[in-house]
Amino acid sequence: MESGDQKMSIRQKHLALQARLAQLRTARHEARKDNHKEVVAEGARDNLPKNHEALQRRADWILKDEEQKREAAERGEDPRRAALLNVTATDAERALRSKASKNPDEGFSTYEQATIRQHKRLVKNMKVMDKDEYERCKQKYGAAFYGGADVILHGMHQDKKEAVDNMVQDLEQQISRRQKYSRRRTHNDDADIDYINERNAKFNKKLERFYGEHTAEIKQNLERGTAI
Numbered sequence: 001m002e003s004g005d006q007k008m009s010i011r012q013k014h015l016a017l018q019a020r021l022a023q024l025r026t027a028r029h030e031a032r033k034d035n036h037k038e039v040v041a042e043g044a045r046d047n048l049p050k051n052h053e054a055l056q057r058r059a060d061w062i063l064k065d066e067e068q069k070r071e072a073a074e075r076g077e078d079p080r081r082a083a084l085l086n087v088t089a090t091d092a093e094r095a096l097r098s099k100a101s102k103n104p105d106e107g108f109s110t111y112e113q114a115t116i117r118q119h120k121r122l123v124k125n126m127k128v129m130d131k132d133e134y135e136r137c138k139q140k141y142g143a144a145f146y147g148g149a150d151v152i153l154h155g156m157h158q159d160k161k162e163a164v165d166n167m168v169q170d171l172e173q174q175i176s177r178r179q180k181y182s183r184r185r186t187h188n189d190d191a192d193i194d195y196i197n198e199r200n201a202k203f204n205k206k207l208e209r210f211y212g213e214h215t216a217e218i219k220q221n222l223e224r225g226t227a228i
Contacts, residue, residue, distance in 0.1 A: 125170070 065083060072082035138145050195201035
């Protein structure tokens with residue numbers, strides 16, 4: 001027969017095994033919860049757009065930039081100048097290269113090339129409203145569909161109101177952009193004439209913009225005749 005000490009030892013081992021089993025069950029339960037969370041998070045990441053990380057970095061940069069501008073304004077500094085002080089030469093060069101690659105300035109070579117670039121830009125903005133109708137017209141008119149020097153298109157088809165409205169809208173946008181770049185500066189007849197020609201007037205405006213607040217008192221003294 002087993003002694004009392006042996007029974008106690010067996011009972012202690014049994015209790016230890018039960019405790020260990022309970023720990024394993026708890027650990028398994030926690031692992032299942034963590035796995036479920038990871039599966040849900042992975043599914044959410046898969047549903048995000050491909051450029052999510054870039055958008056997140058952009059949002060973080062905007063928040064940081066706004067915070068720096070707010071702090072600069074509280075210190076009484078120019079927010080734009082304070083933001084530029086934090087831009088490294090490498091970042092500035094990278095931004096310039098990116099801007100140049102997105103919108104390369106081909107410059108002016110000939111009027112023909114300028115017309116071709118404008119034609120490509122206008123055609124790029126055009127959209128086919130009804131592709132089926134477009135294909136039917138191509139098959140119906142053949143080579144005449146694309147027009148030419150000896151092709152008379154009048155009366156061959158009826159223009160739709162939506163197409164006419166799109167054309168009018170595009171023309172209005174062209175006129176608006178042209179006016180923006182070619183608008184003339186208004187002349188103030190009451191302003192003092194302190195220039196001898198147009199070039200000198202522009203130069204004087206630059207001087208006034210950069211040094212006007214520093215030379216205002218000197219200018220007033222000269223006008224009053226009290227300057228030393």
